[in-house]
Amino acid sequence: MAASKTKPAAEEPNRRADIVRAAGRLFHEKGYSATTIRDIAHAVGMGSGSPFYHFKTKHDMLRAVVLEGIGAIHQAVAKAANSGKAPRATFEAMLRAHLDQLLGEQGRDFAAALLHESRHLDPAEQAELVALKDRYEVMWQKALRDLKGAGLIADDSHVARLFLLGALNWTVQWYRPEGPRTVEQIARQLASFVIGKPQRP
Amino acid sequence: MAASKTKPAAEEPNRRADIVRAAGRLFHEKGYSATTIRDIAHAVGMGSGSPFYHFKTKHDMLRAVVLEGIGAIHQAVAKAANSGKAPRATFEAMLRAHLDQLLGEQGRDFAAALLHESRHLDPAEQAELVALKDRYEVMWQKALRDLKGAGLIADDSHVARLFLLGALNWTVQWYRPEGPRTVEQIARQLASFVIGKPQRP
DNA sequence: GCTTGTCAAGCAAGCGCTTGCTTGGTAGCA
């Protein structure tokens, strides 16, 4: 991705990536419309017009943020899905991967922007995004099918997947890093909530 | 709620309520920051400065919308919660009431604004809102406790409630009125998803 | 060794437009 020049030095400062990170954080905190170019520029220590050297429009920054978000989640969950473990272990690993992106320090701003700000994209871009989301959700559908095949859940329908992803994505609204629960614990509890059986009285 | 004057006539035109409705719809569609006073004024057929006769600031309009949202949900679910039916029937009625507000024509804009735009309130107002939400969620905690008491679920913990409300609130993201599922059906399926037992193969 | 040219990256200033909100006035009703 950063290999257009023959200068891939160890730790070159990538200002474009800095802008995407800052934009992601600000879009998450204040929302796309309430974030100004000046906010973003200030956050990376630039003058107010300089970000436009790297991006044509503010809109393009949102696109970069959102694509970064779904890309990272997809990659993380795909890795967990293909780990070759038993259905329940695979499922839990997928939950953990998704939650890591959603709540962890690296991914949360991109993920939150993906979930809440992508409506500001124009229709064509939204359609593109829907396609990416569909590809992503196929992995969950398979995971639920495998759980049902193993007799661990009763319902692997379309709606069941929507409920599951709802419970997952809603964690953004209430999870606090300084709170009592770790991401690991939440993943396990959600697995138990869905599967229901292996749980102490 | 609309009884400050001694003029509760059958169908008096209440322009203030019109503004709140229009603001709710626009906040839902475009977000608070991206909605302009001119948008709202135009939607109710006013000049661009006239809404300020009814509201001091745009901010106050958001407050009115959000309070309308949580008030309506609370009222609807409280009625279902106190219906005196058996735990499972009560639970399903509560789900239906919550979803009606979230997805039905009357409440959805207020509910969506409540869920997605309340971050634009200032800290004091947000604290006030958190208190209202807590009062609301107590009803769900009790419903889950009753379900567990009746042996219908294994887990009535704090997190279980968060997962449940997540699955519920996330419906806003995927439900389409013209889609294949009615609110009634979704409520029943979510009940089955949580309780898990009474379900055909 | 010094000049010259090129290029990426950014700055300071500001343009045209939109924003939330204010103001002075007024039509309609009691």
Place this chain on the structure above:
DNA sequence: TGCTACCAAGCAAGCGCTTGCTTGACAAGC
């Protein structure tokens, strides 16, 4: 006459974005 509800016009501030110019790094030419 006075009050309610509104309009037309406009203000100051802030917005996304453009522009002309500067800076530092690097290479070529002599």
